[in-house]
Amino acid sequence: MDLTLKIWRQATASEKGKFVEYQVHNISADASFLEMLDVLNEELVRKGEDPVAFDHDCREGICGACSLYINGRPHGPDKGITTCQMHMRRFKDGETIVIEPWRAKPFPVIKDLMVDRTAFDEIIQAGGYVSINTGGVPDANAIPIPKRDADTAMDAAACIGCGACVAACKNASAMLFVAAKVSQLAVLPQGKIEARERVQNMVAKMDELGFGNCTNTYACEAECPKEISVSHIARMNREYLSAKLLSQKK
Amino acid sequence: MAKLDAKIPQGPLAEKWTNYKAHQNLVNPSNKRRLDIIVVGTGLAGASAAASFGEMGFNVKVFGIHDSPRRAHSIAAQGGINAAKNYPNDGDSIYRLFYDTIKGGDYRAREANVYRLAEVSNNIIDQCVAQGVPFAREYGGLLDNRSFGGAQVSRTFYARGQTGQQLLLGAYSALSKEIKKGSVKMFMRREMLELVVIEGRARGIIVRNLITGEIERHSAHAVVIATGGYSNVFFLSTNAMASNGSAAWKVYKKGAFFGNPSFTQIHPTCIPVHGDYQSKLTLMSESLRNDGRIWVPKHKDDAEKIQKGQLKPTEIPEDRRDYYLERRYPAFGNLVPRDVASRAAKERCDAGYGVGSTGLAVYLDFEDAIKRLGKHVIEARYGNLFQMYEKIVDENPYETPMMIYPAVHYTMGGIWVDYELQTTIPGLFAAGEANFSDHGANRLGASALMQGLSDGYFVLPYTIQNYLADQIRVPRFDTNLPEFEQAEKEAKERIEKLLSINGTDTVDTFHRRLGLIMWDHVGMGRNKEGLEEAIQMIQELRAEFWKNVRVPGKNEMVNPELEKALRLADYMELGELMARDALLREESCGGHFREEHQTEEGEALRDDENFTYVSAWEFTGDDKEPKLNKEPLVFEFIEVKQRNYK
Numbered sequence: 017m018d019l020t021l022k023i024w025r026q027a028t029a030s031e032k033g034k035f036v037e038y039q040v041h042n043i044s045a046d047a048s049f050l051e052m053l054d055v056l057n058e059e060l061v062r063k064g065e066d067p068v069a070f071d072h073d074c075r076e077g078i079c080g081a082c083s084l085y086i087n088g089r090p091h092g093p094d095k096g097i098t099t100c101q102m103h104m105r106r107f108k109d110g111e112t113i114v115i116e117p118w119r120a121k122p123f124p125v126i127k128d129l130m131v132d133r134t135a136f137d138e139i140i141q142a143g144g145y146v147s148i149n150t151g152g153v154p155d156a157n158a159i160p161i162p163k164r165d166a167d168t169a170m171d172a173a174a175c176i177g178c179g180a181c182v183a184a185c186k187n188a189s190a191m192l193f194v195a196a197k198v199s200q201l202a203v204l205p206q207g208k209i210e211a212r213e214r215v216q217n218m219v220a221k222m223d224e225l226g227f228g229n230c231t232n233t234y235a236c237e238a239e240c241p242k243e244i245s246v247s248h249i250a251r252m253n254r255e256y257l258s259a260k261l262l263s264q265k266k
Numbered sequence: 267m268a269k270l271d272a273k274i275p276q277g278p279l280a281e282k283w284t285n286y287k288a289h290q291n292l293v294n295p296s297n298k299r300r301l302d303i304i305v306v307g308t309g310l311a312g313a314s315a316a317a318s319f320g321e322m323g324f325n326v327k328v329f330g331i332h333d334s335p336r337r338a339h340s341i342a343a344q345g346g347i348n349a350a351k352n353y354p355n356d357g358d359s360i361y362r363l364f365y366d367t368i369k370g371g372d373y374r375a376r377e378a379n380v381y382r383l384a385e386v387s388n389n390i391i392d393q394c395v396a397q398g399v400p401f402a403r404e405y406g407g408l409l410d411n412r413s414f415g416g417a418q419v420s421r422t423f424y425a426r427g428q429t430g431q432q433l434l435l436g437a438y439s440a441l442s443k444e445i446k447k448g449s450v451k452m453f454m455r456r457e458m459l460e461l462v463v464i465e466g467r468a469r470g471i472i473v474r475n476l477i478t479g480e481i482e483r484h485s486a487h488a489v490v491i492a493t494g495g496y497s498n499v500f501f502l503s504t505n506a507m508a509s510n511g512s513a514a515w516k517v518y519k520k521g522a523f524f525g526n527p528s529f530t531q532i533h534p535t536c537i538p539v540h541g542d543y544q545s546k547l548t549l550m551s552e553s554l555r556n557d558g559r560i561w562v563p564k565h566k567d568d569a570e571k572i573q574k575g576q577l578k579p580t581e582i583p584e585d586r587r588d589y590y591l592e593r594r595y596p597a598f599g600n601l602v603p604r605d606v607a608s609r610a611a612k613e614r615c616d617a618g619y620g621v622g623s624t625g626l627a628v629y630l631d632f633e634d635a636i637k638r639l640g641k642h643v644i645e646a647r648y649g650n651l652f653q654m655y656e657k658i659v660d661e662n663p664y665e666t667p668m669m670i671y672p673a674v675h676y677t678m679g680g681i682w683v684d685y686e687l688q689t690t691i692p693g694l695f696a697a698g699e700a701n702f703s704d705h706g707a708n709r710l711g712a713s714a715l716m717q718g719l720s721d722g723y724f725v726l727p728y729t730i731q732n733y734l735a736d737q738i739r740v741p742r743f744d745t746n747l748p749e750f751e752q753a754e755k756e757a758k759e760r761i762e763k764l765l766s767i768n769g770t771d772t773v774d775t776f777h778r779r780l781g782l783i784m785w786d787h788v789g790m791g792r793n794k795e796g797l798e799e800a801i802q803m804i805q806e807l808r809a810e811f812w813k814n815v816r817v818p819g820k821n822e823m824v825n826p827e828l829e830k831a832l833r834l835a836d837y838m839e840l841g842e843l844m845a846r847d848a849l850l851r852e853e854s855c856g857g858h859f860r861e862e863h864q865t866e867e868g869e870a871l872r873d874d875e876n877f878t879y880v881s882a883w884e885f886t887g888d889d890k891e892p893k894l895n896k897e898p899l900v901f902e903f904i905e906v907k908q909r910n911y912k
Contacts, residue, residue, distance in 0.1 A: 043543075
């Protein structure tokens with residue numbers, strides 16, 4: 017198939033960006049979206065032009081690196097998958113595809129379609145862990161955990177940290193990302209001990225980094241490649257409220 | 267040969283690690299603060315090691331090529347992690363896990379290391395559960411297990427089809443905790459270009475900042491390489507795009523020996539190759555072999571009709587199907603180890619029984635399992651894998667069998683290390699897939715996660731102290747020392763040279779060509795003639811690469827083409843060493859199959875008398891033949907037998 021691509025090009029964080037139009041030809045319908053971009057980049061290199069920079073790595077939907085905003089939607093038109101899992105059979109011959117980076121203030125553009133998502137690491141560093149050291153822990157079966165809770169924790173833990181939720185949200189809110197981690201650890205006995213401090217510290221860090229508020233449009237859930245449910249946001253809100261009410265150290 | 271001391275502790279097998287820990291040197295808390303450790307890589311081995319060092323009180327600097335530690339390729343491991351817990355009460359034990367791993371590795375791994383691995387496997391599960399890793403559980407609230415290839419017990423712990431992700435996120439959370447505390451400093455989007463050796467000891471690294479292109483110098487008292495494997499030398503592999511062998515190759519060229527470079531794992535269950543634009547291959551977890559049955563048509567004319575699209579697999583009746591693994595290996599059936607399953611698939615396809623339009627695929631069929639257990643059970647077990655398959659292939663595996671074919675997945679070979687995971691350069695350690703230890707000539711499924719976390723959480727934190735104990739009076743190193751200057755100069759010259767060639771072919775063009783040479787001659791089946799040819803072809807391709815590659819742009823920018831070119835330049839050398847190693851090993855063992863050495867039934871034929879050793883290659887200079895050193899493998903506690911899965 018032949019396609020017209022309108023791609024956001026921006027040389028560095030401080031320079032102004034713009035859309036540039038490219039044509040690609042003879043793309044196989046079985047190629048993945050990123051393989052289509054590989055074809056374009058090889059052509060650009062051969063012509064002596066600067067190839068398009070984009071983040072990617074595992075190309076099987078788990079590392080969370082790929083982050084393209086395709087035709088106005090994070091990770092493109094399909095539900096429940098990352099950009100790298102989308103295949104060109106999803107598009108029509110002759111179609112024009114618009115490709116942009118994530119647009120959110122806390123995710124500044126580095127180059128072209130690459131953005132800086134270190135804000136997510138900072139949120140995890142604010143409390144997204146259980147404060148135990150290596151060694152000296154009880155036997156893995158010492159604390160039975162109801163299957164239902166373990167499954168809920170796994171649902172939340174499936175987050176790949178790609179940032180689609182932020183890109184999808186009109187307020188650039190990171191609530192779904194933060195809630196996924198808070199929720200995972202809040203339902204497990206291992207995480208309960210620090211649950212109060214955790215939710216408060218992570219939410220404070222999220223606010224400090226400039227992520228917006230949640231206004232319950234659920235765009236995050238709709239665009240999440242791992243289909244993480246907004247019910248985790250509800251759990252986080254409960255955790256946050258009760259932590260605030262019960263917190264002694266305010 | 268004196269250099270190659272594996273430093274295996276004295277005493278009975280089961281007491282070696284305990285004895286080692288009882289008598290090793292330690293560093294007291296106030297001295298730990300004065301010692302710096304560099305960890306390169308943030309996957310399971312790197313993240314767990316860095317976090318543990320930080321907890322102990324060392325100053326740690328951790329480096330990774332991604333934007334976040336959580337993206338390291340450990341994240342892609344699907345199926346699970348082994349441990350000898352024996353929770354299912356099916357006869358497992360530390361000894362049995364040790365035995366299965368040694369046997370699975372075709373008796374080419376070191377007994378003492380593997381026993382230690384089995385011993386600490388149980389600690390790993392405890393540790394991960396305490397971190398909040400949501401392993402699968404039974405209705406009673408206890409942990410669930412499943413089976414993997416090469417074992418007759420269920421010892422694999424899992425978190426849906428995302429076990430690697432969950433374990434990595436556990437290690438990443440521990441790392442994040444230490445970063446917050448200030449004991450670990452994180453340097454992401456940095457790629458190691460050189461090791462700095464001062465007076466014979468590893469003292470630092472040179473890295474390139476992948477955003478600005480700036481070349482940075484970092485010093486430390488010890489350096490840990492945890493940068494994974496080098497499967498991408500084949501271009502098409504299941505590894506992530508950025509996975510590379512450059513750090514391992516750079517330390518090899520600085521004096522660390524390279525162990526068993528030809529030992530490559532070809533994974534039997536991957537989605538077959540479908541086009542020349544393809545950038546990587548996708549693995550379908552080995553766990554699928556718990557319930558899926560592998561077959562090809564029994565009659566060649568059926569296979570031909572399928573290849574032409576005239577017949578569907580669901581139209582072939584039971585008596586016209588050949589479940590060749592169940593036929594050849596009744597005891598283990600579809601759960602034979604990976605090397606055996608891969609070779610059996612190749613054998614059927616080479617004989618003309620393969621399916622798919624290329625004839626290079628076999629079926630993995632869930633029809634029986636769905637009938638037996640119901641679709642919902644299969645969906646709960648493998649839902650995300652089935653979805654992944656459908657996205658890529660555009661076929662519904664609940665209705666028609668999956669098509670699979672072997673693909674390069676893992677490298678058992680790597681930097682040679684002793685029992686302490688120290689390389690032949692004092693102060694330089696290697697962990698996880700980056701080292702050669704533990705898996706011999708073939709790794710069992712669900713053992714890579716086990717080894718990465720074993721090295722990082724439970725081995726290095728001890729052994730590195732034994733080294734650092736006599737370094738407490740060594741002051742921090744100034745990065746203006748001539749050794750740093752020289753290493754930086756080497757890195758910069760390489761970059762400048764690549765940028766100045768301005769040839770006509772792209773980096774990927776060369777990489778694809780290298781991959782084809784490797785797959786055809788240094789892949790699943792190897793022979794003398796092919797390997798000799800490969801060595802020559804790689805040398806010619808390498809010369810052409812340095813004359814005709816086109817790397818656009820400059821150093822001082824985000825430049826993925828330059829990153830790829832630097833990695834490929836190393837692969838062009840590493841590939842040759844792999845072929846040399848394969849050529850020299852005149853036997854078949856594990857994933858290394860020399861066509862000249864097989865039984866009448868087509869099974870791998872080892873030569874224990876002449877090859878019960880680790881080949882440890884020593885760099886002697888560019889364009890000079892590397893020197894082979896041998897570490898003899900002594901089996902004191904296990905009887906060396908022909909592997910039998912029949």
